[in-house]
Amino acid sequence: MNGSGDTDLDAGASDVEGGGPDGSSVEAESADPALGAPREMLDVREELTPMMAQYTDLCEAHDDALVLFQVGDFYEAFCQAAETVARVCEVTLTKREDSTGRYPMAGIPIDNAATYVERLLDSGYRVALADQVQPAEEASGLVDRAVTQLITPGTLVDDAYLEGSAANYLAALVREGEGARATATYGLALVDVSTGECLVTSGDRTTVAEELERLSPAELLTGPELAVEGGSENADEAFVAEAMHTDYDPSAFELGVARERVEAYTRPDAVLGNDAEVRATGAVLAYAEYTQGGDHLDYVSRITRFDARESMRLDATALRSLELFESRSRSGHTLMETLDSTACALGRRRLESWLRRPTVDRAEAESRLDAVEALTGAGVVRETLHEGLREVYDLERLVGRVSRGRANARDLRSLATTLAVVPGLREALSDLEHDSPRLADLTERLDDCGDVRSLVEEAIVPDPPQEVTEGGVVREGFDEELDAIRATEREGREWVSQLEARERERTGIDSLEVGYTQVHGYYIEVTNPNLERVPEDYTRRQTLKNSERFYTPELKRREDEIISASERADSLEYELFCEVRTSVAAEGERLQALADVLAELDVLVAFATIAVDRDYVRPTFGASAIRIEAGRHPVVERTTEFVPNGIDFSTGAIALITGPNMSGKSTYMRQVALTCVMAQAGSFVPASAAHLRVVDRVFTRVGASDDIAGGQSTFMREMAELTDILHAATDDSLVLLDEVGRGTATTDGLAIARATTEFIHDEVGASTLFATHYHELTDLEADYDGVFTLHFTADRDEEGVTFLHRVAEGPSSSSYGVEVARLAGVPDRVVQRARDLVEAAEHEADSGAVDRDEAGANRSSRPAATNGAAASTAEGTPHDPVTGDAHTGPAEKTFSESHEGRDGRAKSAPLPDSDSSRGPRDDQNHAVRGVLDDIRSLDVARTTPMDALALLHELQRRLDDANQET
Numbered sequence: 014m015n016g017s018g019d020t021d022l023d024a025g026a027s028d029v030e031g032g033g034p035d036g037s038s039v040e041a042e043s044a045d046p047a048l049g050a051p052r053e054m055l056d057v058r059e060e061l062t063p064m065m066a067q068y069t070d071l072c073e074a075h076d077d078a079l080v081l082f083q084v085g086d087f088y089e090a091f092c093q094a095a096e097t098v099a100r101v102c103e104v105t106l107t108k109r110e111d112s113t114g115r116y117p118m119a120g121i122p123i124d125n126a127a128t129y130v131e132r133l134l135d136s137g138y139r140v141a142l143a144d145q146v147q148p149a150e151e152a153s154g155l156v157d158r159a160v161t162q163l164i165t166p167g168t169l170v171d172d173a174y175l176e177g178s179a180a181n182y183l184a185a186l187v188r189e190g191e192g193a194r195a196t197a198t199y200g201l202a203l204v205d206v207s208t209g210e211c212l213v214t215s216g217d218r219t220t221v222a223e224e225l226e227r228l229s230p231a232e233l234l235t236g237p238e239l240a241v242e243g244g245s246e247n248a249d250e251a252f253v254a255e256a257m258h259t260d261y262d263p264s265a266f267e268l269g270v271a272r273e274r275v276e277a278y279t280r281p282d283a284v285l286g287n288d289a290e291v292r293a294t295g296a297v298l299a300y301a302e303y304t305q306g307g308d309h310l311d312y313v314s315r316i317t318r319f320d321a322r323e324s325m326r327l328d329a330t331a332l333r334s335l336e337l338f339e340s341r342s343r344s345g346h347t348l349m350e351t352l353d354s355t356a357c358a359l360g361r362r363r364l365e366s367w368l369r370r371p372t373v374d375r376a377e378a379e380s381r382l383d384a385v386e387a388l389t390g391a392g393v394v395r396e397t398l399h400e401g402l403r404e405v406y407d408l409e410r411l412v413g414r415v416s417r418g419r420a421n422a423r424d425l426r427s428l429a430t431t432l433a434v435v436p437g438l439r440e441a442l443s444d445l446e447h448d449s450p451r452l453a454d455l456t457e458r459l460d461d462c463g464d465v466r467s468l469v470e471e472a473i474v475p476d477p478p479q480e481v482t483e484g485g486v487v488r489e490g491f492d493e494e495l496d497a498i499r500a501t502e503r504e505g506r507e508w509v510s511q512l513e514a515r516e517r518e519r520t521g522i523d524s525l526e527v528g529y530t531q532v533h534g535y536y537i538e539v540t541n542p543n544l545e546r547v548p549e550d551y552t553r554r555q556t557l558k559n560s561e562r563f564y565t566p567e568l569k570r571r572e573d574e575i576i577s578a579s580e581r582a583d584s585l586e587y588e589l590f591c592e593v594r595t596s597v598a599a600e601g602e603r604l605q606a607l608a609d610v611l612a613e614l615d616v617l618v619a620f621a622t623i624a625v626d627r628d629y630v631r632p633t634f635g636a637s638a639i640r641i642e643a644g645r646h647p648v649v650e651r652t653t654e655f656v657p658n659g660i661d662f663s664t665g666a667i668a669l670i671t672g673p674n675m676s677g678k679s680t681y682m683r684q685v686a687l688t689c690v691m692a693q694a695g696s697f698v699p700a701s702a703a704h705l706r707v708v709d710r711v712f713t714r715v716g717a718s719d720d721i722a723g724g725q726s727t728f729m730r731e732m733a734e735l736t737d738i739l740h741a742a743t744d745d746s747l748v749l750l751d752e753v754g755r756g757t758a759t760t761d762g763l764a765i766a767r768a769t770t771e772f773i774h775d776e777v778g779a780s781t782l783f784a785t786h787y788h789e790l791t792d793l794e795a796d797y798d799g800v801f802t803l804h805f806t807a808d809r810d811e812e813g814v815t816f817l818h819r820v821a822e823g824p825s826s827s828s829y830g831v832e833v834a835r836l837a838g839v840p841d842r843v844v845q846r847a848r849d850l851v852e853a854a855e856h857e858a859d860s861g862a863v864d865r866d867e868a869g870a871n872r873s874s875r876p877a878a879t880n881g882a883a884a885s886t887a888e889g890t891p892h893d894p895v896t897g898d899a900h901t902g903p904a905e906k907t908f909s910e911s912h913e914g915r916d917g918r919a920k921s922a923p924l925p926d927s928d929s930s931r932g933p934r935d936d937q938n939h940a941v942r943g944v945l946d947d948i949r950s951l952d953v954a955r956t957t958p959m960d961a962l963a964l965l966h967e968l969q970r971r972l973d974d975a976n977q978e979t
């Protein structure tokens with residue numbers, strides 16, 4: 014372990030934080046008494062026993078981690094660390110007493126250490142395993158101990174800690190460039206220490222923050238420039254990562270140091286990337302090395318630079334609301350889980366990566382789809398490939414272990430088993446090579462690494478033991494010297510095994526027995542009554558109650574021979590095993606390349622199998638608008654009898670969707686997005702036909718109730734997300750808006766919804782699905798060519814409402830909100846009262862509509878609509894967001910209604926600063942002046958986007974109020 018120098022954690026950094034993987038912050042490490050040398054031991058340092066002095070030294074050298082100190086079969090912790098271990102691991106707190114004092118002590122059994130270490134990791138600790146690195150019998154006094162592994166959430170390598178096959182990333186983040194954050198370049202590097210995968214990207218703050226969220230590392234290192242006065246920049250919303258935050262040695266982030274390290278991991282002609290990328294990569298590799306014992310990590314041989322624009326952008330909100338990897342519903346199902354019919358861990362990780370980053374390269378998507386199509390038509394081949402791939406072990410992690418010198422003989426046999434599968438896969442694929450260039454290429458790249466396989470199969474026994482130092486690992490015939498030693502050992506044992514019969518015959522003692530004990534070795538046992546018949550060459554070894562034990566000079570000689578042969582065989586076997594492991598490690602790159610092919614093949618086979626089993630169709634890509642026929646939601650259809658619904662954006666880019674609650678609007682919108690994600694990942698899609706265009710980004714603003722996190726009001730959060738969408742969406746984006754504007758007053762909400770639709774129509778052009786309970790919004794269809802309406806239907810009879818989950822053209826007439834309330838169990842009296850109110854409102858609306866039509870004021874003209882929110886609001890009818898009922902009334906009526914309080918009284922109170930002697934126009938001018946003054950006095954440089962939004966909202970409200978007062 015390299016505990017000092019340039020790879021040491023910055024011990025002096027008092028702001029080093031240990032945050033739990035759950036993102037919870039824990040005390041600064043320097044303040045956590047469980048870390049570092051125990052104070053009570055430091056006080057008596059000179060008098061400490063050698064073992065306690067060793068413990069103190071190791072704690073001091075690894076003060077970023079909780080040190081677990083091997084004492085025989087246990088890992089021990091002392092003092093405050095013991096108290097923490099006892100509490101977190103729920104083990105007994107005991108005491109250790111010596112001449113210097115009594116120290117709290119807690120121990121965990123080494124055999125079962127993983128369970129306890131995991132608990133410590135979950136509590137936000139890094140764990141340093143201080144192992145005995147010298148056999149106890151060789152030590153003349155104190156046994157040597159050293160930290161052999163630093164276990165941190167982002168650098169896990171042991172299957173016992175890693176959750177399934179998912180990637181586990183350590184990330185480093187840096188900022189390059191002085192000046193405003195907005196103009197700086199951010200660099201992000203991630204490494205999965207278990208597999209050697211390394212990803213690097215850079216870009217502006219938003220892009221990099223998004224990638225950070227998308228790849229969701231378990232641990233995050235930040236460059237020193239990101240630590241700002243009063244806390245870390247990571248506290249800033251853009252970089253909220255659910256990762257443990259580690260401040261690492263700043264020198265590792267220095268450009269020169271980082272460049273040197275990155276160069277050691279890349280080919281001489283490799284393009285290293287910009288300074289931000291180099292610094293982030295250098296730092297992430299330095300820390301990865303540090304945790305793994307300080308050595309270069311040979312198996313990290315594929316540093317992949319990527320550009321966020323190469324894949325469909327999906328921010329954390331989109332990932333969450335589309336339930337790609339995490340479910341928010343009770344069913345607990347996700348897209349990943351629904352599509353995961355992969356056969357091996359390699360494939361599972363690749364599937365996750367393809368879904369997390371669907372390609373925007375049409376040729377790449379088409380090439381994957383060609384391969385899937387070829388496989389859908391070849392059931393037997395598919396079956397053969399799937400069965401073969403089921404035998405494939407996690408080759409990437411195996412290679413990682415081999416390369417770190419941590420693989421045991423079983424790992425090598427697993428590797429050989431995996432390689433043995435490859436010829437069969439090649440053969441199966443040879444039938445399909447002509448149908449898909451991609452499959453042909455994969456077949457070509459399927460290197461069975463026959464030399465590696467032969468080496469392992471010749472060297473290692475088929476079912477080797479877990480331990481590699483105790484013999485029984487190397488195969489007969491692999492090494493002449495080993496065979497000779499083993500022959501000696503075998504001969505010796507055979508001689509001993511026949512000794513009993515020989516000696517019985519020679520002495521005439523029928524009860525004579527030959528045996529062996531660990532302590533005394535071989536013996537000849539004679540019971541007391543037969544002692545006088547013992548021959549002269551017997552020497553007494555041990556006296557028991559009823560017998561004596563003896564040895565002969567020949568037995569002693571044979572015993573020494575056997576023991577020395579056995580010891581020599583064990584150590585020679587270990588030596589040979591290590592040689593084999595090193596030879597395999599030297600082929601790491603080839604094996605990783607094979608892993609890459611197997612991973613991809615597995616996903617393609619899985620996609621094809623699912624496509625056939627679930628009746629998916631191959632999507633086509635083109636420049637024209639998205640058209641999906643009889644589309645389904647891939648996850649919901651697994652558990653529900655699903656009603657297919659299509660979408661056709663060729664009639665317009667913006668679909669306004671109305672319909673009762675629970676009718677299927679959200680499901681419908683999500684299924685369109687999921688179809689695009691799946692297609693760009695390379696999968697067939699759940700539909701009868703799908704013509705798609707490559708989507709650069711999916712935006713979701715879905716659900717108003719679930720965003721209270723982050724301390725912002727729901728509405729603020731909703732508006733912030735809307736801001737992001739309106740700024741960043743392009744005409745290649747897909748935007749899902751679910752009830753935007755619901756979080757505020759009806760008038761404002763409708764105004765915002767309308768203005769948003771207009772803006773997307775005029776400025777953005779993105780394919781947009783907008784589910785809304787503001788039925789007034791559907792009027793926009795008449796004003797804008799690009800806007801069309803859809804609605805969900807339901808049957809209503811005396812029994813109540815039956816949702817048909819079927820989409821149809823045009824706006825809906827009613828949304829049956831009251832019936833949903835009834836279904837949900839709202840008391841009858843309330844339901845009945847609500848029905849009466851709805852009826853009354855509908856009645857009023859009907860008569861109003863007649864008036865309005867007669868007055869010729871039924872539709873706003875386009876110029877009026879583009880006047881913006883205030884104009885739209887004035888025209889819009891407040892819509893009950895709870896029942897969702899639509900009842901288009903006369904503009905005049907709506908207008909006056911919107912000024913009535915809940916008690917029905919007109920809101921005629923003057924604005925606080927209005928002068929009652931002034932006329933309405935004066936009031937309006939006064940309000941406008943006030944707004945202008947406020948804008949002028951605003952310090953733009955010091956205003957955050959959120960403050961600006963809030964202010965804008967407030968100013969709009971004031972203008973609205975003034976407008977209405979006139």
Ligand SMILES: Nc1ncnc2c1ncn2[C@@H]1O[C@H](COP(=O)(O)OP(=O)(O)OP(=O)(O)O)[C@@H](O)[C@H]1O
Pocket residue numbers: 649653654655656657658672673674675676677678679680681818819
């Ligand atoms: N096409 C469909 N076929 C069958 N069941 C469906 C379909 N679409 C939705 N459902 C089911 O209907 C229920 C309601 O769907 P969803 O949440 O999409 O409705 P909604 O209109 O968005 O409701 P709300 O307005 O209350 O948010 C869900 O349980 C879903 O599983």
